[in-house]
Amino acid sequence: LQNKRQRLNEKINKELRMRTGAENLYRAAENNRKLRERVTIELSYFNSNIQLFKEQLSEMNSSIDVYQHENSGNTAPMIPLGLKETTPLDFL
Numbered sequence: 001l002q003n004k005r006q007r008l009n010e011k012i013n014k015e016l017r018m019r020t021g022a023e024n025l026y027r028a029a030e031n032n033r034k035l036r037e038r039v040t041i042e043l044s045y046f047n048s049n050i051q052l053f054k055e056q057l058s059e060m061n062s063s064i065d066v067y068q069h070e071n072s073g074n075t076a077p078m079i080p081l082g083l084k085e086t087t088p089l090d091f092l
Helices: 002-028 033-061
Strands: none
Touching: 002 033
């Protein structure tokens, strides 16, 4: 499950980088209307991919079946919690 989450996060990050590049190209192509139209289409494609990946990740994070064992009929169910994202701190 962790590996699937990691792959999805990598895909999301890649799409975000691609979207950033397309946004930069859109801003740089001020006078080229045809190029702006193409970049607009690409931006909508990247945004839809990002949304799809985020939905898949949220479904994966909310799945209870993954945390249940088939032979654990008498135990209390585990509650799935999403991963906490942290940022590194500089203690200097």
